[in-house]
Amino acid sequence: MTIVLQGEKVTLRDLTEEDIRTIYYYEYEAEDREHLLWNGPYGTQEWESYETFASKFTETLALVYTDEPRSRLVIDIDGELKGTVGRYWVSKETNWFEIGIVLFDSRFWSGGYGTEAFRMWMQYLFEAMDTVRLGIGTWSGNIRMMGLAAKCGMIEEARVRKARIVRGEYYDAIKMGILREEWEAARSQ
Numbered sequence: 001m002t003i004v005l006q007g008e009k010v011t012l013r014d015l016t017e018e019d020i021r022t023i024y025y026y027e028y029e030a031e032d033r034e035h036l037l038w039n040g041p042y043g044t045q046e047w048e049s050y051e052t053f054a055s056k057f058t059e060t061l062a063l064v065y066t067d068e069p070r071s072r073l074v075i076d077i078d079g080e081l082k083g084t085v086g087r088y089w090v091s092k093e094t095n096w097f098e099i100g101i102v103l104f105d106s107r108f109w110s111g112g113y114g115t116e117a118f119r120m121w122m123q124y125l126f127e128a129m130d131t132v133r134l135g136i137g138t139w140s141g142n143i144r145m146m147g148l149a150a151k152c153g154m155i156e157e158a159r160v161r162k163a164r165i166v167r168g169e170y171y172d173a174i175k176m177g178i179l180r181e182e183w184e185a186a187r188s189q
Contacts, residue, residue: 001067005117011076014064019074020054024079026104034106055163069128075117085121096133115151140162149176153186
């Protein structure tokens with residue numbers, strides 16, 4: 001079963017093999033690589049060949065045409081790949097995971113594109129999985145991500161002071177999240 005979620009401004013859809021080349025372009029070749037500045041606390045990006053990069057998408061591609069919940073979807077704006085949304089398990093035992101979003105093209109950082117994509121992703125995950133919570137992990141300097149999470153109903157749950165070093169400076173580590181019942185209550189109003 002192919003996933004296509006249509007919003008007013010964006011479409012979330014399954015990843016294709018052709019998309020991997022576009023994502024590689026944005027990560028390593030594009031002039032506009034400002035999105036990488038926000039990845040500081042998540043690890044530095046070392047150059048890698050296209051073949052090595054593409055091999056990381058094997059599991060994601062394997063889910064296409066299955067009924068399994070997706071771990072990543074592509075953000076399409078006006079028919080062009082402009083970003084991705086993703087998830088990873090924090091704890092299978094407690095049944096919750098963290099989610100993320102990246103818009104590669106900074107021209108779409110305003111105007112509600114990211115908010116719509118993130119809300120659609122959250123809705124998809126709550127419907128497709130029996131998770132009790134969705135969360136994000138970021139750093140206090142990433143005000144765009146914290147603002148996006150707050151717009152989507154997440155609240156700050158934890159802050160560890162001076163726990164992350166980004167480009168040589170200390171920042172607080174931030175955890176934000178929303179429980180299923182909070183998401184459902186907000187949707188029913």
